[in-house]
Amino acid sequence: LSLRSLTGLHLCDVRITKDELACLLHNSFALEQLKLKRCLKIISLKISRMMQRLSYLEVFECNRLQAIESDAQHLSSFTFVGHHHVRISLGQALQLKRLDIECRAAFCYARAELPSSAPNLETLFVHSRREMVSIPMMPSKFSLLKHLSVDLVAGKFPRTYDYCSVISFFDASPSLETFYLNVSWTSLQQPSIFADDPSDLRQMPEHRHNKLKRVTIVGFSSAKSLVELACHILVNTTSLEYITLDTTEGHCLSRCSVNKFGECFPIGRDIILESRKALLAIRTYIEGAVPSKVKLTVVEPCSRCHVV
Ligand SMILES: [Zn+2]
Known part of the structure; x- marks a missing residue:
């Protein structure tokens, strides 16, 4: 042969x-x-x-x-x-140029190991069901990375998991243009911003992000470090044009208003209840920080199909 x-x-x-x-x-x-x-x-x-x-x-x-x-x-x-x-x-x-990785601790691996072996990545998709530690800041760079998509969905994460550790990726990626983060279900386990004293909202060290235009966070909840991440992006991203905070689990394309069944894709009761807290967090902490040139889109549960 x-x-x-x-x-x-x-x-x-x-x-x-x-x-x-x-x-x-x-x-x-x-x-x-x-x-x-x-x-x-x-x-x-x-x-x-x-x-x-x-x-x-x-x-x-x-x-x-x-x-x-x-x-x-x-x-x-x-x-x-x-x-x-x-x-x-x-x-x-x-x-x-393009890497899709799905396994345990993939997020930490991607930040720690990839810059040295694949420094010219342009598109990175990371799916992880389990991350034991938040990502530290480190000096290595992804000089050409334009698109970063991170799925931390329905897995096991410590309650102390810090979504703000994503900033380590922003800092490493001066060319980053789009960032997608899905934390559906997992962010529900994190401490809510309403459980703490509001004055405790952390101020992250200043990092300027000059290329990032479009940010989407799906599964947005009132988890404190998620609210802090959104605030950090709004304050530090001079190039930002669009930010979408989806308080459901995504499924925008299967809404009753656009699909042929006339009904939305069902979402869990927990998500619908948490969504109300997420909307309050957006009104309280985020809306006031949105620069006038940035379009904020907030996705809420459907008022017809997603009722408790
Ligand atoms: Zn609907």
Whole structure:
């Protein structure tokens, strides 16, 4: 079997071992795309520097995988979806422009490890169900990062998890233009701003963000550090044009006013109740801080379908 001209390899539910895969890849130097989906016998994946043409790598729910080591120099897009934390080493992936990562502690990994191995990222999607520590400020940069999307949805986060640690990413990314954050469900577990003395609202150190134009926060609640994050963005982002605070779980496109069923996508009672507190927090702490050139959009539960 000659693999020299093979440009794409997609293995789905294949019981291939790491050694068999290594052997296959060793002979596939023309490979441009590699997708591995639910290959449950693979415990590690090594991609050598010899795979010069590999530009697209996708690893999806290969759930016994413990480590990915890539020296593919021309990798431009990488997607990793897994349940557990996996050691990922990307060498010097200077061509990597887009990364989608979903696993435990992905957010912390992205901030701590990626600037050194993938400094030229332009688009980063992070999905995490569990983060044990907030992200520290650090000097490393994503000089070209334009789009950052973070999903911290329905997972386990300590009650002390600080959403303001996202500022570490803003500070590292001078080219950032759009920021999307989804904290549906998880932000409900965080202490509400109404549980504390309002004078305790933290003033973050000043960081100027000069390119960020569009910010969306879905699952916006009255969680104190989320309100502080929104205030920080409004005060420090001179380039801001739009900010959307969605106090539901998203689903804007499935509203009764636009879908064919005439009914909104249902949302939980907890969300509807918390939404009222979120709206009060927006009125109390945020509306007054919105500069006149910034358009604030607040998404509320539907007054017809989302009633308690
Ligand atoms: Zn409705």
